[in-house]
Amino acid sequence: MGNGGVLLVNPIDKIGDRTNALYLNYGDRVAYPKSLLKSNDLIQTFNIKSSPLIDKLLTEIQVAQIENKINFT
Numbered sequence: 001m002g003n004g005g006v007l008l009v010n011p012i013d014k015i016g017d018r019t020n021a022l023y024l025n026y027g028d029r030v031a032y033p034k035s036l037l038k039s040n041d042l043i044q045t046f047n048i049k050s051s052p053l054i055d056k057l058l059t060e061i062q063v064a065q066i067e068n069k070i071n072f073t
Helices: 011-023 039-046 052-066
Strands: none
Touching: 039 052
């Protein structure tokens, strides 16, 4: 150890641990929203071809869910 037997702890590591505990909450529906639909759901339901527009639609659906404008319960 070379420091009189004292184990030194990097304070930045402790801050990082607390930050992760506060901000990496996988139960947070805003930070980690649960997908209501998959792209394949839209493709099959509306008989449309895969395109970048589907990703935009899925994003808008997730935003609406987070804002409590829609739900599927």
